[in-house]
Amino acid sequence: MYTVAIINQKGGVGKTVTTVNLAAALKHHGHDPLVIDYDPQMNATDWLMGREATEEDATIFDSLAAWEGQNTDEYGFANIFRSSDAVGVDFIPSDRRMAAASFDSVIGRSPVFPQQFRCRVQEFRTAQVQRNSSSPKNHDYCLIDCPPSLGRSIATALAGADGIIVPIHADRFSMRGVSQLQDTIKQIRKVHNDSLRILGLLPNDLDLRSGLVSDMQEKFEEVYSDVLFETSIPWRSKINEAATHGKNIMEYDGASDAAARYRNLAGEVVERSRIATAA
Numbered sequence: 001m002y003t004v005a006i007i008n009q010k011g012g013v014g015k016t017v018t019t020v021n022l023a024a025a026l027k028h029h030g031h032d033p034l035v036i037d038y039d040p041q042m043n044a045t046d047w048l049m050g051r052e053a054t055e056e057d058a059t060i061f062d063s064l065a066a067w068e069g070q071n072t073d074e075y076g077f078a079n080i081f082r083s084s085d086a087v088g089v090d091f092i093p094s095d096r097r098m099a100a101a102s103f104d105s106v107i108g109r110s111p112v113f114p115q116q117f118r119c120r121v122q123e124f125r126t127a128q129v130q131r132n133s134s135s136p137k138n139h140d141y142c143l144i145d146c147p148p149s150l151g152r153s154i155a156t157a158l159a160g161a162d163g164i165i166v167p168i169h170a171d172r173f174s175m176r177g178v179s180q181l182q183d184t185i186k187q188i189r190k191v192h193n194d195s196l197r198i199l200g201l202l203p204n205d206l207d208l209r210s211g212l213v214s215d216m217q218e219k220f221e222e223v224y225s226d227v228l229f230e231t232s233i234p235w236r237s238k239i240n241e242a243a244t245h246g247k248n249i250m251e252y253d254g255a256s257d258a259a260a261r262y263r264n265l266a267g268e269v270v271e272r273s274r275i276a277t278a279a
C-alpha cells in the first residue's frame with residue numbers, strides 16, 4: 001500500500017476535493033484506495049459518511065491514541081475502516097480531537113510519538129499480506145486528507161507516509177508556502193522517515209482566463225518543474241457542485257473536463273508512485 005499525505009498549511013486550496021476525487025479516480029482505474037480524514041474540521045468525513053462522527057464511531061484519533069508501542073487490534077485500520085456509500089471508497093473518519101490542543105496532549109505526549117501512524121500503516125500492510133489473497137479488499141493506496149497546519153499531527157502523518165501531494169494556488173503566497181513546506185519535509189526526512197518524497201505539486205482552482213495566473217503558473221513551472229504534475233485542475237463549478245451534493249466528480253459528471261483531469265491525475269499518481277517504489 002502506497003501512502004500519500006495531501007498537505008498544504010493553507011486552508012481552502014483544495015486538499016479535501018483533491019483527496020476525495022483522486023480516490024474516486026483511482027477506483028475508476030481499478031485501484032482500491034483507503035481515505036483517512038486527518039482534519040478535525042471533518043470535511044472529508046462529512047462528505048464520505050454524510051454526517052459528522054460521533055463518540056460511537058471509531059476514528060483516526062482513537063487509532064493513534066490506542067497505539068502504545070504494541071498492537072492494539074481493536075483500533076487497527078483493518079478493524080475501523082468503513083465504506084462510503086456516497087463516494088464508493090473506504091475511509092476512516094476524523095473527529096474534533098484531532099485539533100492541536102487534544103492531539104498534542106494525548107498523541108503528542110506518547111513516548112512513541114510521532115511513530116503511531118507509521119506503526120498503524122505497517123500493521124495494516126502486514127494484515128494485508130497475511131489475509132487470503134482472494135480477499136476482495138486489498139487497499140493499494142492510502143490518501144490522508146490533512147488539516148491546514150504544519151503541527152504535530154502533520155509530523156505523525158509524514159513520518160508514516162511514502163509521498164505527499166501539495167495542491168497549490170498559483171499566487172505569490174503559495175510559492176512562499178511551498179518553500180516552508182520543503183523545510184518541514186527535510187526535517188522529517190532527516191529525523192523520522194528518509195523515504196518521504198514529494199510525489200507532486202498540483203495547481204488547483206486556476207482561473208485560466210486570468211493573465212496573472214498564467215504568469216504565476218509559468219513561474220511555478222520554472223522553479224518546480226521537477227515536481228509539478230502535468231495535470232492541473234482549473235476552477236470548475238462542477239467540482240464545487242459535486243462536493244456540495246456529496247458526490248465525487250466522476251459520478252456527478254463523468255464526461256466533464258474536470259472528471260477527465262482527475263482521471264489523468266490518478267494515472268500520474270500511479271506512475272510516479274511505481275517509480276518511487278522501484279527506486
Ligand SMILES: Nc1ncnc2c1ncn2[C@@H]1O[C@H](COP(=O)(O)OP(=O)(O)O)[C@@H](O)[C@H]1O
Pocket residue numbers: 010011012013014015016017018043148204205206233234235236237239240243
Ligand atoms: N478546482 C476547483 N473548482 C471549483 N471549486 C473548487 C476547486 N477546488 C476547490 N474548490 C472548492 O473550494 C473550497 C475549498 O476546497 P477544499 O478542498 O475544502 O480545501 P482545503 O481542504 O484545502 O481546505 C471547497 O468549497 C471546494 O469545493
Ligand SMILES: [Mg+2]
Pocket residue numbers: 015016017039043145146
Ligand atoms: Mg480540507
